[in-house]
Amino acid sequence: MSRLDVQSLTKSFGALKVTDDVSLTVEPGEIHAIIGPNGAGKTTLVAQLSGQLKPDSGRIRLDGADITGLSMPERVKRGLARSFQITSILPGFTVLENVALAVQARSGSSFRFFRPVAGDAALNDAAMEALTEAGLGDRAGVVASALSHGEHRRLELAIALATNPQVLLLDEPLAGVGGEDAEAFVARLRRFKGRFAMLLIEHDMDAVFALADRVSVLVYGRIIATGTPDEVRSDADVRAAYLGEEGEEMADA
Numbered sequence: 100m101s102r103l104d105v106q107s108l109t110k111s112f113g114a115l116k117v118t119d120d121v122s123l124t125v126e127p128g129e130i131h132a133i134i135g136p137n138g139a140g141k142t143t144l145v146a147q148l149s150g151q152l153k154p155d156s157g158r159i160r161l162d163g164a165d166i167t168g169l170s171m172p173e174r175v176k177r178g179l180a181r182s183f184q185i186t187s188i189l190p191g192f193t194v195l196e197n198v199a200l201a202v203q204a205r206s207g208s209s210f211r212f213f214r215p216v217a218g219d220a221a222l223n224d225a226a227m228e229a230l231t232e233a234g235l236g237d238r239a240g241v242v243a244s245a246l247s248h249g250e251h252r253r254l255e256l257a258i259a260l261a262t263n264p265q266v267l268l269l270d271e272p273l274a275g276v277g278g279e280d281a282e283a284f285v286a287r288l289r290r291f292k293g294r295f296a297m298l299l300i301e302h303d304m305d306a307v308f309a310l311a312d313r314v315s316v317l318v319y320g321r322i323i324a325t326g327t328p329d330e331v332r333s334d335a336d337v338r339a340a341y342l343g344e345e346g347e348e349m350a351d352a
């Protein structure tokens with residue numbers, strides 16, 4: 100199992116420092132959640148970890164190896180995968196084809212994109228296994244456009260699982276998912292606990308406090324606190340940063 104180690108990461112957009120000297124670790128098998136108000140820089144941080152965005156300075160290490168300069172496909176090959184907040188699913192393809200195609204594309208072999216997926220048995224087996232684990236095994240042959248929103252989110256999870264992650268970056272996996280679907284999703288993520296590490300960005304405080312081993316709080320690009328859910332919940336700085344509705348939500352969680 101792998102460990103992600105982030106040291107003094109910084110990133111500015113013009114005069115706006117969106118990632119301000121961020122250091123954190125995701126230990127093997129750990130779920131480390133990042134919470135913070137809207138615009139705190141959570142998505143920008145994940146984009147730098149996944150290789151989508153280049154940091155201005157700082158280092159990202161996976162199992163001690165410096166991956167700061169690696170491309171997204173190279174990071175995926177080493178076991179660092181990202182489940183996307185923005186849906187990147189092809190509506191006209193089946194659920195199974197979507198997983199198989201995405202795995203090909205994300206592992207850097209996008210030139211094979213239009214090769215008949217049905218011919219690649221190993222790829223299909225891996226895709227099917229990931230779908231089953233994500234709770235979509237019975238929808239494999241359905242076109243993706245027929246999926247509900249909650250099923251779409253599970254398909255995104257399946258795509259990430261199919262790349263066999265050691266560290267999985269989850270950017271708001273519960274966005275737009277409510278009620279029982281959200282509870283089932285949280286239960287599903289809990290089952291993966293210990294198998295690979297997860298960095299979880301999520302606004303749903305119930306989910307964060309139910310899942311996370313540690314929580315870091317990002318405010319204006321800086322981590323103001325890191326600790327167990329209980330430690331973070333009782334931290335005065337964190338409560339001040341979450342004044343209002345979310346603060347109450349945090350106190351209740």
Ligand SMILES: Nc1ncnc2c1ncn2[C@@H]1O[C@H](COP(=O)(O)OP(=O)(O)OP(=O)(O)O)[C@@H](O)[C@H]1O
Pocket residue numbers: 112117135136137138139140141142143144
């Ligand atoms: N490409 C960009 N160019 C300029 N500014 C950007 C860019 N991307 C993000 N920002 C700004 O950086 C800040 C952090 O944005 P980011 O999306 O990372 O925050 P967030 O914590 O993920 O927010 P949310 O919880 O609303 O998703 C915001 O002020 C945003 O407007």
